Amino acid sequence: MVMMSTGAIRPDQVIAEATMPVLSVSGLTTSFLRERDWFPVVRNVSFDIAPRETVAIVGESGSGKSVTALSIMRLIPKESGRSDGRIMLCGRDLLTLPEASMKDIRGNDVAMIFQEPMTSLNPVLTIGFQIAETLIQHRGLSRAAAEAETVRLLDRVRIPAAKSRFHEHPHRFSGGMRQRVMIAMALACKPKLLIADEPTTALDVTIQAQVLELLKELQREEGMSILFITHDMGVVAEIADRTVVMYGGQAVELEATSRIFAAPSHPYTSALLAAVPRLGSMDGRPRPMRFPVVDKVTGTSDEPVETADTVSTAARPLLEVSNLTTRFPIRSGLFGKLSGRVHAVENVSFTLRAGETLALVGESGCGKSTTGRSILKLTEPDAGTVLIDGQDVLAMSGRTLRDFRKHMQIVFQDPFASLNPRMSVGAAIAAPLLANGLATASQARDTVADLLVRVGLTADMAARFPHEFSGGQRQRICIARALALGPKLIVADEAVSALDVSVKAQVVNLMLDLQASMGLAYLFISHDIAVVERMSHRVAVMYLGEIVEIGPRASVFGNPQHPYTKKLMAAVPVPDPTRRATKREVAYDEIRNPVRAPDYQPPTRQHREISPGHVVQVWGEEWSG
Amino acid sequence: MARYVLNRLAQAVMLLVIVSAIGFAILHLAPGGPLSQFAASAQMTQEDLDRVTRQLGLDRPLPIQYLDWLGRMLKGDWGKSYRDGDAVLSVISSHLGATLELMVTATIIAVLLGFWIGITGALRRYSLFDSLATVGAMIALSIPTFWFGLVTIYVFSVTLGWLPAGNRETVGDGSFLDLLHHLIAPAMVLALVETAMWGRFMRSSMLEVINQDYIRTARAKGMPDWRILTVHALRNALLPMITVAGLQFPALLGGALVAETVFTWPGMGRLFLDSIGYRDYPVVMGILMFSAIMVLIGSLIADMLYAVVDPRIRVG
Numbered sequence: 001m002v003m004m005s006t007g008a009i010r011p012d013q014v015i016a017e018a019t020m021p022v023l024s025v026s027g028l029t030t031s032f033l034r035e036r037d038w039f040p041v042v043r044n045v046s047f048d049i050a051p052r053e054t055v056a057i058v059g060e061s062g063s064g065k066s067v068t069a070l071s072i073m074r075l076i077p078k079e080s081g082r083s084d085g086r087i088m089l090c091g092r093d094l095l096t097l098p099e100a101s102m103k104d105i106r107g108n109d110v111a112m113i114f115q116e117p118m119t120s121l122n123p124v125l126t127i128g129f130q131i132a133e134t135l136i137q138h139r140g141l142s143r144a145a146a147e148a149e150t151v152r153l154l155d156r157v158r159i160p161a162a163k164s165r166f167h168e169h170p171h172r173f174s175g176g177m178r179q180r181v182m183i184a185m186a187l188a189c190k191p192k193l194l195i196a197d198e199p200t201t202a203l204d205v206t207i208q209a210q211v212l213e214l215l216k217e218l219q220r221e222e223g224m225s226i227l228f229i230t231h232d233m234g235v236v237a238e239i240a241d242r243t244v245v246m247y248g249g250q251a252v253e254l255e256a257t258s259r260i261f262a263a264p265s266h267p268y269t270s271a272l273l274a275a276v277p278r279l280g281s282m283d284g285r286p287r288p289m290r291f292p293v294v295d296k297v298t299g300t301s302d303e304p305v306e307t308a309d310t311v312s313t314a315a316r317p318l319l320e321v322s323n324l325t326t327r328f329p330i331r332s333g334l335f336g337k338l339s340g341r342v343h344a345v346e347n348v349s350f351t352l353r354a355g356e357t358l359a360l361v362g363e364s365g366c367g368k369s370t371t372g373r374s375i376l377k378l379t380e381p382d383a384g385t386v387l388i389d390g391q392d393v394l395a396m397s398g399r400t401l402r403d404f405r406k407h408m409q410i411v412f413q414d415p416f417a418s419l420n421p422r423m424s425v426g427a428a429i430a431a432p433l434l435a436n437g438l439a440t441a442s443q444a445r446d447t448v449a450d451l452l453v454r455v456g457l458t459a460d461m462a463a464r465f466p467h468e469f470s471g472g473q474r475q476r477i478c479i480a481r482a483l484a485l486g487p488k489l490i491v492a493d494e495a496v497s498a499l500d501v502s503v504k505a506q507v508v509n510l511m512l513d514l515q516a517s518m519g520l521a522y523l524f525i526s527h528d529i530a531v532v533e534r535m536s537h538r539v540a541v542m543y544l545g546e547i548v549e550i551g552p553r554a555s556v557f558g559n560p561q562h563p564y565t566k567k568l569m570a571a572v573p574v575p576d577p578t579r580r581a582t583k584r585e586v587a588y589d590e591i592r593n594p595v596r597a598p599d600y601q602p603p604t605r606q607h608r609e610i611s612p613g614h615v616v617q618v619w620g621e622e623w624s625g
Numbered sequence: 626m627a628r629y630v631l632n633r634l635a636q637a638v639m640l641l642v643i644v645s646a647i648g649f650a651i652l653h654l655a656p657g658g659p660l661s662q663f664a665a666s667a668q669m670t671q672e673d674l675d676r677v678t679r680q681l682g683l684d685r686p687l688p689i690q691y692l693d694w695l696g697r698m699l700k701g702d703w704g705k706s707y708r709d710g711d712a713v714l715s716v717i718s719s720h721l722g723a724t725l726e727l728m729v730t731a732t733i734i735a736v737l738l739g740f741w742i743g744i745t746g747a748l749r750r751y752s753l754f755d756s757l758a759t760v761g762a763m764i765a766l767s768i769p770t771f772w773f774g775l776v777t778i779y780v781f782s783v784t785l786g787w788l789p790a791g792n793r794e795t796v797g798d799g800s801f802l803d804l805l806h807h808l809i810a811p812a813m814v815l816a817l818v819e820t821a822m823w824g825r826f827m828r829s830s831m832l833e834v835i836n837q838d839y840i841r842t843a844r845a846k847g848m849p850d851w852r853i854l855t856v857h858a859l860r861n862a863l864l865p866m867i868t869v870a871g872l873q874f875p876a877l878l879g880g881a882l883v884a885e886t887v888f889t890w891p892g893m894g895r896l897f898l899d900s901i902g903y904r905d906y907p908v909v910m911g912i913l914m915f916s917a918i919m920v921l922i923g924s925l926i927a928d929m930l931y932a933v934v935d936p937r938i939r940v941g
Contacts (some may be wrong), residue, residue: 106846121839169937
């Protein structure tokens, strides 16, 4: 078409124009000032992004991937950081531009979206204002024209009733919608390059699928290039044409995405890929399986085996939960009148055997964490019974309950927040022993040393403080603390969700080993279905406070029945570029919340047994169509 | 919103009753009474004194006196001054103008100066300016207002002779310039502590805001620095200042009392001290109630303002 209309341009010129990269980064080194010395965080990184191409930078925390993105935007603080090398955007070297010209490029030629949709929008300005502002600044549009264009943009990112929502503030929008607002803002000036820094990491999996699909669609329409930063190989496989793998500040591999997955050349890439849980990889295996351990230097891997059968065959399950219901009142008005209830857990029943892992999966607000807390009586349930070894936990109180707690422990999601920074890890692990008067100080010291070794650390680490450890090590410490009292049941509330891929695999392996050696029962609460598939015997899918499907893991994932289970599984990104769907059907609906009127009567549910132990709730009209 | 205000007003009435009861008790616990002035005079006989006591109703038991006073207050009768028989409200209102003049001027100085120091300090954190501002604020906060007032009088009035040592106006003059000339010293003294407070609060508020993700978003959009500062950062940084303003108001009233005394400023603070000296119960109680009402209204306005300015908060 170009050649037809402009005969004066020679074919080779057209080719040069078409293949000239939008962004060309060469020899980028970004250093930060730490105590008067410059420490390189990104070292000699080079890559190109062609027009309409999506390049992913993948790596774990601290690998320098976000710093690379911020260096391109020149958003590194001048006083403490500096970038060397060349960053060419359409033939202009960004690193040599004066700050004033850089301001014209930001948000105009290169736009950026961030990980945290909840905090990335200004809370006191309307979303319309925040989008229109960009148009007024860069395009010189009038207020009225900018408003009209903003409404059009909001429509394009599928914000319903865009015109009326223009004047609303960010707190009225859900996380997924805020990220779509961010996308609208980024695309306002039709940038040549969009930098997306972990844009879906904080979102639920069905919402992640929406945002990815939207980005792909907008890219097709606008013809922009995307630099996509992520730690999630599944997302990489889903979206990227080419992939840069970063490790320790260096780009260790740069290849077409399909080649990276098919034949990784760098040992680190092999290690990373081996640690990625893949939904569907466990077909036909009833028991959990360890992740393969790959040496990051040599690339050699051990052969993971299915774990031994750890599930107890005793007549009575360790944990029996029946008709558990937890509701939170919402009060408002002058006298705190009850205006509604959050039905966080609604009539939930299940059992868990010693040595067994039952996973509770579901999205934000489905009640999976509240279920875990209610069982441990950390939250007071409204109704139901919880039996551990036949003893009613909910009937206990005071001293009895405290004594009984040694049988049931919990590991939380955030290893940074769940350890007291002023307490040495040895003291933290020994605390439950000493508090319960179960050991003398010297006995506790021995137990701590033993536990640290068990979780893969060394005994001499007991004297150190939490800040001296990495996230993965801290989570090991939290597990050691939970093990200190010799519990039978451990509630793992998103215990591996905040960890990097390879660390996550190690902690999962550790938990499997401990289960085998100590016969622990895990209630594994997670939103990450691929990890759940790897490590659980049985699965319960929760939706709006209820278990909609429960059964042996192989049966539930191999033959999902409930529409929500199917929807959830379809939304999980598959870390295999060859299986990438060309266009996925994505419904732009929101995750519903379980807030009900005070007089709400939950419907009586019917259940159907699909195969032995695999039970599904009979669903109604709301799921048809 | 209307319901919220009503709720708060009901709370405020209860608070006022409690404040008045405590104030009334303390006032009567103090030794001496309205009659001790007269008692010093040789012409007053014991009979006269008893008669006045009966006339003022001071012979009744204290709880009865309090309930009597409360009953009149609820009907809107603030009582009459023991000293000259003027209505309490008119005595207060005749002194109110001077106090407001001092407080408003000091607040304007303190807010403008404090915000400027705070914002500049936050943007250039750990710079020389920031360090000086920090040390300066520490000094200003530790100097007692009355001492600073006396030093000001000594330096600018006694030694240099630039400013008048007290009063609101020169007798017989009273032009705008003359008023301004008298206002400078007390307003500066009152503003000093306030400036230091506002500067510290603004600095920490601003520091928190400029490290937020949405400021990074604004920079990534290519917004000019002044726009990021005024539109994106300042609006968020000012939100907590509303609460600070509500909390600062009582401190400002207290400071005004001291400053007025040092500079013989004819305002409510002076009136209050004089009335206490005379044991002029109705006036003291009147000023107490008036200040308490002002403070409560101030904090109510601050909370309502918060709801208006911060879209996330909707009181209801």
